[in-house]
Amino acid sequence: MTSGQQSAGRGRRRYEPDRRQRLIAVTLDVIAEHGVAGTTHRRVAAAADVPLGSVTYHFASLEHLLTSAFTHLAETAAAAFDAQMAAIEPGTDARGKVVEALLADLADNQRSAVLAYELYAAAARNPQLRLITQAWMDSTRRSLQRHFDPDTAETLDALIEGLLLHATLSTRPVDPGKIRASVRRLVPRDVADDR
Amino acid sequence: MTSGQQSAGRGRRRYEPDRRQRLIAVTLDVIAEHGVAGTTHRRVAAAADVPLGSVTYHFASLEHLLTSAFTHLAETAAAAFDAQMAAIEPGTDARGKVVEALLADLADNQRSAVLAYELYAAAARNPQLRLITQAWMDSTRRSLQRHFDPDTAETLDALIEGLLLHATLSTRPVDPGKIRASVRRLVPRDVADDR
DNA sequence: ACAATGTTTGTACGATCGTACGCATGGGTT
DNA sequence: AACCCATGCGTACGATCGTACAAACATTGT
Numbered sequence: 001m002t003s004g005q006q007s008a009g010r011g012r013r014r015y016e017p018d019r020r021q022r023l024i025a026v027t028l029d030v031i032a033e034h035g036v037a038g039t040t041h042r043r044v045a046a047a048a049d050v051p052l053g054s055v056t057y058h059f060a061s062l063e064h065l066l067t068s069a070f071t072h073l074a075e076t077a078a079a080a081f082d083a084q085m086a087a088i089e090p091g092t093d094a095r096g097k098v099v100e101a102l103l104a105d106l107a108d109n110q111r112s113a114v115l116a117y118e119l120y121a122a123a124a125r126n127p128q129l130r131l132i133t134q135a136w137m138d139s140t141r142r143s144l145q146r147h148f149d150p151d152t153a154e155t156l157d158a159l160i161e162g163l164l165l166h167a168t169l170s171t172r173p174v175d176p177g178k179i180r181a182s183v184r185r186l187v188p189r190d191v192a193d194d195r
Numbered sequence: 196m197t198s199g200q201q202s203a204g205r206g207r208r209r210y211e212p213d214r215r216q217r218l219i220a221v222t223l224d225v226i227a228e229h230g231v232a233g234t235t236h237r238r239v240a241a242a243a244d245v246p247l248g249s250v251t252y253h254f255a256s257l258e259h260l261l262t263s264a265f266t267h268l269a270e271t272a273a274a275a276f277d278a279q280m281a282a283i284e285p286g287t288d289a290r291g292k293v294v295e296a297l298l299a300d301l302a303d304n305q306r307s308a309v310l311a312y313e314l315y316a317a318a319a320r321n322p323q324l325r326l327i328t329q330a331w332m333d334s335t336r337r338s339l340q341r342h343f344d345p346d347t348a349e350t351l352d353a354l355i356e357g358l359l360l361h362a363t364l365s366t367r368p369v370d371p372g373k374i375r376a377s378v379r380r381l382v383p384r385d386v387a388d389d390r
Numbered sequence: 391a392c393a394a395t396g397t398t399t400g401t402a403c404g405a406t407c408g409t410a411c412g413c414a415t416g417g418g419t420t
Numbered sequence: 421a422a423c424c425c426a427t428g429c430g431t432a433c434g435a436t437c438g439t440a441c442a443a444a445c446a447t448t449g450t
Contacts, residue, residue, distance in 0.1 A: 013397095013398060013399075014398080015397085015398090016397090016398090019397085019398090050398085050399090051398070051399050051400070052399090052400085052401095053398070053399055053400065053401085054397080054398060054399070057397070057398075057399090058397090
């Protein structure tokens with residue numbers, strides 16, 4: 001009757017200075033696996049191997065937890081994409097690198113895509129989350145503007161989003177050649193670093 | 196202590212041959228407002244003004260209810276889009292009509308977009324729902340192939356999806372001119388009904 | 391060393407959930 | 421008319437949820 005709340009910890013008290021940050025990361029794992037609908041304080045606590053009270057201490061409400069997790073997701077993803085774009089050396093084919101980045105995203109276990117769509121669905125109904133997606137989209141566009149003019153960046157951004165979405169939701173294997181052709185079609189000549 | 200389960204019905208037994216179909220429609224309303232996470236038997240029952248038992252009778256499980264609703268959504272949307280594409284008379288500018296359809300979708304209260312993203316998020320984790328989105332995407336592509344060659348249809352489909360997504364999640368007003376320009380850019384010459 | 395302060399942890403409570411089930415009822419079939 | 425069974429309806433049960441809270445503890449500053 002000792003009520004096993006966590007498993008590994010054996011009831012031992014643990015000191016963990018940045019547990020809060022780890023809880024955010026674990027929350028994203030839980031969302032990816034169970035969706036926002038299946039994300040609860042208790043499931044996050046179990047996945048992080050901490051007591052329930054620890055989650056409710058760091059995040060006053062469930063909405064606060066979800067918002068924090070999604071914010072972290074957007075900031076991390078935006079920073080990663082910008083780093084990829086920044087790493088493209090002037091003079092090389094930016095279009096090709098963009099396609100490579102897109103395909104690499106797909107090669108992942110779709111975790112990032114699943115998380116993004118959970119965020120999109122939630123943001124479509126929650127103004128606060130809308131701010132997060134807005135900032136993410138703006139950041140992505142700015143990253144693309146490192147190599148493309150503003151109009152091209154905006155359209156290319158939309159095309160990439162659509163290609164990624166369809167690829168993620170398709171059960172058929174993705175043809176990298178078609179993706180490359182689509183991007184080349186939208187951006188005929190490689191625009192130099194005129195920006 | 197009469198336990199008010201529904202409000203309007205006043206406990207009166209009602210005869211309603213296609214209540215099942217109505218429940219599906221109401222379920223989509225509930226999903227649009229509260230998300231999959233907030234969709235419960237009881238909320239659907241309340242929104243449809245029927246007793247809880249009626250919902251569980253027509254749909255054995257909550258998953259069954261959600262699947263039925265999403266299937267209806269996909270089929271309805273696919274049929275509506277195909278009807279729009281079929282209505283385009285040969286010789287007219289198909290690109291412009293596609294843009295018009297897209298903008299009309301946006302003019303709606305975003306209900307359809309919200310529902311679609313809820314479906315996408317759920318489908319990214321549920322193989323059965325994936326079949327629904329797959330069929331929807333295939334249908335959309337076939338509709339576009341009424342006026343564009345297969346490769347163009349596929350790319351255009353992705354671009355439309357991305358434009359719609361970004362427009363839905365943006366807090367800034369949408370510029371129809373930019374959308375038109377994006378589509379024209381991807382489909383330079385209007386391809387005749389060569390298909 | 392010791393108080394102060396922020397974390398950690400276990401537990402409790404009321405609300406809500408999915409689901410099951412038994413009885414009532416009335417339209418369709420014979 | 422008599423029956424039947426699909427449908428309508430109310431209620432109950434165990435599980436799980438979000439949240440609150442008080443006591444135990446570790447670290448930090450003095």
